[in-house]
Amino acid sequence: MEVLIVKVVGDDAYFKLGIVSLVIEQWNDDTKRVHVVPDDATTFHLSFDFHEEIVGIHAAYFTGISYLSDFTNSRWEYIYTPFNCRRNTLSQIEVKIAKILAISNWKIPKVLDLANLIVYNDIKRYQQLSSAEFMIMTLIGQGEDCHFISKKMNRSIKTVRTHYRSASRKLGFDNQADFFRFAKYISKNSHGAINTLCL
Template sequence: MLNILLMDSNFYLKSGLSALIFNQFTEAHKEEVLFLLPSEEKNRDIADIIFRDDMVTIRIFNQRSICASHESGREGDEGMTIHVPFITKNLTLDEISIKIGKIISIARADYNLLVNREETYWNFGLKKYAQLSDTENDVMILVGRGYDSTDISRILNRSRKTISTHYRNASRKMGAVNRAEFYRYASFIANCRRDERNTLCL
């Protein structure tokens, strides 16, 4: 069962999104998806996929570790959280459907297959060069914390021109068409726990 939470407050966007999600499943597998109510706080903890305005959060649980930790009484590695920029303004319905298909495939994947990033990119038809570099990720987090390019160049010991290049590259890879879209995603990621800052660009 795939638990999906749609956090968008726009009824029409929500309806369209849920239809596109349903289209990813064959008639025989439609019962494998459950839409959770956003009004219930606990649903954020049990959702496998959370669609927000311009981003998607995917939680992949490590079933082997969960079972082992229940048996042994010790805490194990229970999974990972991946955030996907989901900026769709300039995309066609087919392109949005392809993105949703990839998101669902990743959410349904075996946790142990996702641990190796190189194989993950290959398995899901993702391009390594289209992913954020470590420096681009650092720039994004610092932007999300409210630093400007002068502060970031000082913190990372790079020129302002280099920081601007990293910002532009990160924006392009994420599909952000303006600073507001980039900042919304960056501020969300900056407020996540360190182990939950994984960004995957589809």
């Protein structure tokens, strides 16, 4: 029986209960079961960590590495996808959860890289962040402004703003505050790898 490990992180009990209920409803199958673990649990294999604005997908599943000690030097500990449920309807949240859980059925390429994962799986239809968009997002997450980013990347301010708007659209954010919170989280956890997945 396939087990889906879910961790719902946060202080809001209603959010936790709601997400767990929706995940169980989406994962309702006799051959599969959901195992909910506490906020502070260390998870291996395939796990989904739901936060209010982001879902972390444990990438050890894609590498076949089962022990954290073997994985600590990897830039690919997690893949992150935005999960902006506060501004979405229940049906939109259900669709998003279904897309996230579909990752458990991915075919895994031999070389772990987000571009390879996308090519090998039914996710090519979603536009992913370019390297420039990802870099601009992480710099914004570090608190840098357009003028600094423009000089650092040797791009015009207009180009930087265009990349920002494009990244925000692909990630599904409709306001700057949500984008900034996501960018700040990613800037702390990217470890130099483009590990943001747009669904």
